[in-house]
Amino acid sequence: MSELNINGSTLSDQEIDESYSANNIQVLEGLEAVRKRPAMYIGDISEKGLHHLVYEVVDNSIDEALAGFCTHIEVTINEDNSITVQDNGRGIPVDMHEKEHRSALEVVMTVLHAGGKFDKGSYKVSGGLHGVGVSCVNGLSSKMISQVFRDGKIYQQEYSCGKPLYDVKEVGVTDLRGTRQQFWPDKSIFTTTVYKFDILANRMRELAYLNAGLRISLTDKRQNMNAEVGIDGDRKETFYSEGGLKDFVRYIDSTRSHLFDDVIYLNTEKADTPIEIAIMYNTSYAENIHSYVNNINTIEGGTHLAGFRSALTRVLKKYAEDSKVIEKLEKQKVEISGEDFREGLTAVISVKVAEPQFEGQTKTKLGNSEVAGAVNQAVGEALTNYLEEHPKEAKMIIDKVALAATARVAARRARESVQRKNPMTGGGLPGKLADCSDRDAANCEMFIVEGDSAGGSAKQGRDRHFQAILPIRGKIFNVERVMWHKAFEHEEVNNIIQALGVRFGLNADDTKEANYEKLRYYKTIIMTDADVDGSHIDTLLMTLFFRYMPQLIRDGRLYIATPPLYLCTKGKVREYCYTEADRMRFIERYGDGTENSIHTQRYKGLGEMNPEQLWETTMNPATRLLKQVTIEDAAEADYTFSMLMGDDVGPRREFIEKNATYANIDA
Ligand code: 0RA
Numbered sequence: 125m126s127e128l129n130i131n132g133s134t135l136s137d138q139e140i141d142e143s144y145s146a147n148n149i150q151v152l153e154g155l156e157a158v159r160k161r162p163a164m165y166i167g168d169i170s171e172k173g174l175h176h177l178v179y180e181v182v183d184n185s186i187d188e189a190l191a192g193f194c195t196h197i198e199v200t201i202n203e204d205n206s207i208t209v210q211d212n213g214r215g216i217p218v219d220m221h222e223k224e225h226r227s228a229l230e231v232v233m234t235v236l237h238a239g240g241k242f243d244k245g246s247y248k249v250s251g252g253l254h255g256v257g258v259s260c261v262n263g264l265s266s267k268m269i270s271q272v273f274r275d276g277k278i279y280q281q282e283y284s285c286g287k288p289l290y291d292v293k294e295v296g297v298t299d300l301r302g303t304r305q306q307f308w309p310d311k312s313i314f315t316t317t318v319y320k321f322d323i324l325a326n327r328m329r330e331l332a333y334l335n336a337g338l339r340i341s342l343t344d345k346r347q348n349m350n351a352e353v354g355i356d357g358d359r360k361e362t363f364y365s366e367g368g369l370k371d372f373v374r375y376i377d378s379t380r381s382h383l384f385d386d387v388i389y390l391n392t393e394k395a396d397t398p399i400e401i402a403i404m405y406n407t408s409y410a411e412n413i414h415s416y417v418n419n420i421n422t423i424e425g426g427t428h429l430a431g432f433r434s435a436l437t438r439v440l441k442k443y444a445e446d447s448k449v450i451e452k453l454e455k456q457k458v459e460i461s462g463e464d465f466r467e468g469l470t471a472v473i474s475v476k477v478a479e480p481q482f483e484g485q486t487k488t489k490l491g492n493s494e495v496a497g498a499v500n501q502a503v504g505e506a507l508t509n510y511l512e513e514h515p516k517e518a519k520m521i522i523d524k525v526a527l528a529a530t531a532r533v534a535a536r537r538a539r540e541s542v543q544r545k546n547p548m549t550g551g552g553l554p555g556k557l558a559d560c561s562d563r564d565a566a567n568c569e570m571f572i573v574e575g576d577s578a579g580g581s582a583k584q585g586r587d588r589h590f591q592a593i594l595p596i597r598g599k600i601f602n603v604e605r606v607m608w609h610k611a612f613e614h615e616e617v618n619n620i621i622q623a624l625g626v627r628f629g630l631n632a633d634d635t636k637e638a639n640y641e642k643l644r645y646y647k648t649i650i651m652t653d654a655d656v657d658g659s660h661i662d663t664l665l666m667t668l669f670f671r672y673m674p675q676l677i678r679d680g681r682l683y684i685a686t687p688p689l690y691l692c693t694k695g696k697v698r699e700y701c702y703t704e705a706d707r708m709r710f711i712e713r714y715g716d717g718t719e720n721s722i723h724t725q726r727y728k729g730l731g732e733m734n735p736e737q738l739w740e741t742t743m744n745p746a747t748r749l750l751k752q753v754t755i756e757d758a759a760e761a762d763y764t765f766s767m768l769m770g771d772d773v774g775p776r777r778e779f780i781e782k783n784a785t786y787a788n789i790d791a
Contacts, residue, residue, distance in 0.1 A: 155263035155286035165260050170315050175323050177261045181209045181305050188213030189338045201319045201344045210304040215274040227292040233262050262286045265307040273300040326760045329363045334419050336368030369402035369472045377470045379767040380406040384517045390506035394498035398476040409607040411466040414759045415473040417480050417490050426490030428475045431499030437462045439507045444522050464528040535609040554619035558583045558593040569647035578730035585735030594623050603668050604769035638673050651685040653729040682753040687742045691725040700741050
């Protein structure tokens with residue numbers, strides 16, 4: 125560092141030395157910077173960043189658990205939307221920090237990246253996505269209270285916007301051991317400070333699976349929120365897994381039909397890298413691999429995933445060769461490719477890396493090259509052993525692989541023969557698409573519209589410069605239940621893919637991820653009726669995107685339009701209402717508390733609106749409400765989609781009943 129900018133004036137190194145002690149500079153560099161540019165440290169200042177604060181604090185307790193000193197973490201959402209995280213670890217040290225001349229607790233709470241530094245020998249690998257530490261949470265909280273339970277005493281320090289209000293002091297005696305952190309996210313920084321139980325629950329469940337034997341409980345003390353989901357009093361869930369990833373993979377695959385009941389599992393250490401992997405085969409056609417490094421979901425994959433894939437292909441190929449399956453396939457001119465080995469495979473990979481190098485757009489791709497070899501070797505050994513010891517299961521896997529290869533080759537031949545007969549079908553746009561005139565994808569959006577009649581209204585109502593309309597006929601089919609290549613034979617799916625300009629085919633790295641280079645619209649907007657059928661079509665389309673074009677969702681390019689449910693009129697006042705609550709507000713404001721004399725027009729479908737109304741309410745960027753589709757938690761999304769689209773009715777009914785209040789589904 126050569127210069128430091130404080131409140132707009134630039135100071136040289138020398139001036140800084142003169143006007144500030146080393147401590148001050150560190151604090152300024154740290155928490156002031158965090159408050160000025162919060163997004164740089166926690167990703168964003170919306171709901172996502174808000175929840176990241178909790179993960180950051182919990183991660184410190186997880187480190188203590190990984191070090192072997194903590195078995196229980198309690199997370200509480202308090203009435204006032206503050207959060208309490210309490211663990212039964214050793215407690216953050218409170219003794220004087222030699223260099224800093226203040227309590228170690230204060231250093232941890234006020235200096236960026238200070239956590240664990242004074243404990244060099246400790247095995248610290250966990251860390252929030254941004255790995256910024258608890259001081260960052262402190263800086264972004266209007267108030268924070270740290271308590272340490274150690275040696276029979278309770279030590280405490282309080283902070284305001286990251287600044288200590290007093291030196292660490294003793295405030296009582298206790299039988300407990302551990303650390304308790306309570307923080308109030310700063311309302312002047314975050315766009316929302318209301319926590320969502322489900323978001324925290326999903327992450328805590330994931331963490332419990334990733335750290336076998338650790339108990340994590342989540343309690344919501346907000347009575348009014350709990351009442352909304354039919355819970356009287358506190359809402360509480362406890363997450364605990366004895367089997368770790370073995371349980372996790374069973375949970376993800378619980379609504380799919382298994383090829384066989386076994387979980388192929390390994391838990392080992394290679395080249396100082398702890399590696400835990402669980403694999404299950406199901407009868408579906410999707411490949412679902414969820415990978416983690418230091419408890420962080422590496423959605424962009426990386427070297428650990430590459431090592432896994434390569435070992436899987438190598439070992440299964442060898443087994444197929446030895447059992448003469450390859451020979452048989454070659455006689456039919458069928459060559460097995462890497463993807464065939466992964467059809468119907470669900471796996472969770474978790475590695476712990478001491479100094480992880482994260483790369484990629486979202487910094488969720490592991491770059492450490494040594495990890496590839498370690499995982500490759502571990503999987504190679506474990507899988508070879510498994511196949512040797514389980515000939516029946518091995519045969520089932522190989523038969524499925526052979527079927528996948530045969531089907532894939534047959535489909536390719538069929539496609540090629542169609543293209544030979546009619547070379548025009550190659551790159552053209554679907555006839556149903558009403559394209560826009562702008563050619564710059566960044567400006568353009570495509571509406572996928574339910575039904576030809578609504579499609580007609582949308583075509584008339586749109587701004588044809590940047591809005592394209594693709595009507596689809598009713599329900600597309602459920603891609604969750606068909607072989608990968610089969611989806612492309614479906615006319616509506618094909619229309620969507622061609623209109624988007626997305627290309628499929630095996631990539632150089634042997635994955636099936638789509639190629640988006642020629643993507644024609646930066647926004648895809650699903651527009652369906654506000655009824656159960658519409659919701660079903662939304663789900664089918666989201667499944668298509670989630671399974672075939674997940675990157676498009678991750679890039680924030682998939683949206684759902686929200687057409688209004690009602691047009692309420694009172695005299696000259698007209699208002700579109702998008703929810704039941706909107707309508708109630710209108711009645712309260714204009715109807716003297718009753719519905720009499722107010723006129724309510726209920727929109728059953730998009731088709732009931734004329735083109736101008738459709739533009740005004742649902743399509744005009746200045747007035748419309750779009751819901752962006754995100755993948756918060758890929759493993760949970762995987763579970764939810766397979767559950768919603770699968771054969772099992774029970775869990776689906778339960779999910780719909782639980783979520784009906786949020787989704788405003790009318791039957
Ligand atoms: C380093 C050393 C010691 C405890 C911790 C870190 C620690 C940090 C956190 C953060 C949340 N909960 C925590 N629990 C423990 C203790 C070293 C010792 O006792 O000798």
